[in-house]
Amino acid sequence: MSSVLTIRGGVPLTGRVSVRGAKNLVPKAMVAALLGNEPSVLRNVPEIKDVEVVTSLLQLHGVTVEKDPVTGDLTLDPKAARTAPSTAIDAHAGDSRIPILLCGPLIHAIGEAFIPDLGGCKIGDRPIDYHLDVLRQFGAVVEKRPGGIHISAPKGLHGAKISLPYPSVGATEQVLLSATRAEGITELSGAATEPEIVDLIAVLQKMGAIISVQTDRTIRIEGVRDLGGYNHRALSDRNESASWASAALVTRGDIFVEGASQRDMMTFLNTFRKVARHGHRRGRHPFLPPRRQAQPARPRNRRPPGLHDRLAAAPRGGPDPGRRRVHRA
Numbered sequence: 001m002s003s004v005l006t007i008r009g010g011v012p013l014t015g016r017v018s019v020r021g022a023k024n025l026v027p028k029a030m031v032a033a034l035l036g037n038e039p040s041v042l043r044n045v046p047e048i049k050d051v052e053v054v055t056s057l058l059q060l061h062g063v064t065v066e067k068d069p070v071t072g073d074l075t076l077d078p079k080a081a082r083t084a085p086s087t088a089i090d091a092h093a094g095d096s097r098i099p100i101l102l103c104g105p106l107i108h109a110i111g112e113a114f115i116p117d118l119g120g121c122k123i124g125d126r127p128i129d130y131h132l133d134v135l136r137q138f139g140a141v142v143e144k145r146p147g148g149i150h151i152s153a154p155k156g157l158h159g160a161k162i163s164l165p166y167p168s169v170g171a172t173e174q175v176l177l178s179a180t181r182a183e184g185i186t187e188l189s190g191a192a193t194e195p196e197i198v199d200l201i202a203v204l205q206k207m208g209a210i211i212s213v214q215t216d217r218t219i220r221i222e223g224v225r226d227l228g229g230y231n232h233r234a235l236s237d238r239n240e241s242a243s244w245a246s247a248a249l250v251t252r253g254d255i256f257v258e259g260a261s262q263r264d265m266m267t268f269l270n271t272f273r274k275v276a277r278h279g280h281r282r283g284r285h286p287f288l289p290p291r292r293q294a295q296p297a298r299p300r301n302r303r304p305p306g307l308h309d310r311l312a313a314a315p316r317g318g319p320d321p322g323r324r325r326v327h328r329a
């Protein structure tokens with residue numbers, strides 16, 4: 001499939017769409033299933049590439065992944081987890097960014113991990129130094145090898161006091177997935193606390209993990225020896241919901257987004273309302289000022305609480321008869 005989508009605009013978008021489970025939770029919850037000693041069931045699973053990649057990587061490691069043909073629910077059983085051939089893992093090089101999160105769970109399940117070179121959206125430099133630092137602080141040995149990274153932990157993973165220089169989503173997930181079965185207590189400060197992180201914590205807690213989140217971006221994890229399975233319905237994708245809302249705004253359309261969660265989108269909804277109001281004051285059209293397009297209400301700080309980076313500039317006003325090229329997530 002081409003990696004470019006060409007959109008011919010100029011038509012108001014109207015109708016009803018159903019939003020599925022969050023892309024930024026589902027593949028991570030699938031990885032979490034590897035930490036259990038019994039099957040897990042994940043519901044509200046979207047049909048996206050990250051799910052395919054993680055399914056394949058889990059299967060390569062002996063995890064059975066069964067998809068219900070009617071509901072699309074996944075049952076993941078890790079009890080036969082085993083080492084996978086690095087050539088087979090390598091076939092996934094460049095496919096996704098999720099494999100880096102397999103490190104902790106694979107070390108707990110089989111004692112080592114080989115992670116292929118990462119993919120993911122091309123949104124600039126995307127280092128993984130926080131991930132590797134965190135793993136080393138847990139006691140892992142990280143080695144660069146041709147085609148990927150090899151990680152082992154001859155003395156197991158041990159809880160640690162970790163501080164992130166920036167509230168990285170991925171690095172916070174790395175800590176959560178590594179610490180829940182590490183020996184001792186982990187205290188993470190400077191953690192990301194997005195709704196998808198909170199939902200991942202809910203998944204881990206269902207498995208038996210002991211995790212508390214404080215209001216100052218500190219997460220405390222008390223390691224446990226074993227975890228069970230989970231039965232979880234993924235939270236809905238707030239980015240997809242916000243994309244539909246933005247599409248309705250800029251095309252003067254009317255879209256009902258079934259399953260969107262106000263609670264997880266408060267910052268976006270405030271921004272959306274301000275943009276719409278701004279346009280209304282300045283021109284005839286509710287969303288479009290007469291001479292120039294409504295300006296995005298840009299957040300002042302780098303990552304305002306609750307607003308996904310990707311959406312910080314999403315709701316620009318004004319219908320656009322032209323074409324748009326977007327990159328595919």
Ligand SMILES: CC(=O)N[C@H]1[C@@H](OP(=O)(O)OP(=O)(O)OC[C@H]2O[C@@H](n3ccc(=O)[nH]c3=O)[C@H](O)[C@@H]2O)O[C@H](CO)[C@@H](O)[C@@H]1O
Pocket residue numbers: 024097123125126127128129130131132166167168169170171308309
């Ligand atoms: C900024 C960005 O696009 N964040 C998205 C990205 O998270 P992803 O985990 O890729 O990015 P982070 O939120 O971790 O990165 C935030 C910032 O920390 C820096 N950083 C991060 C990790 C690291 O090891 N070293 C380092 O320097 C990055 O350069 C960036 O400036 O994908 C997630 C989906 O999985 C989304 O939920 C996040 O909203």
Ligand SMILES: C=C(OP(=O)(O)O)C(=O)O
Pocket residue numbers: 024097119120121122123310329
């Ligand atoms: C950057 C993102 O996606 P990915 O990490 O999958 O590339 C994102 O969801 O914001």
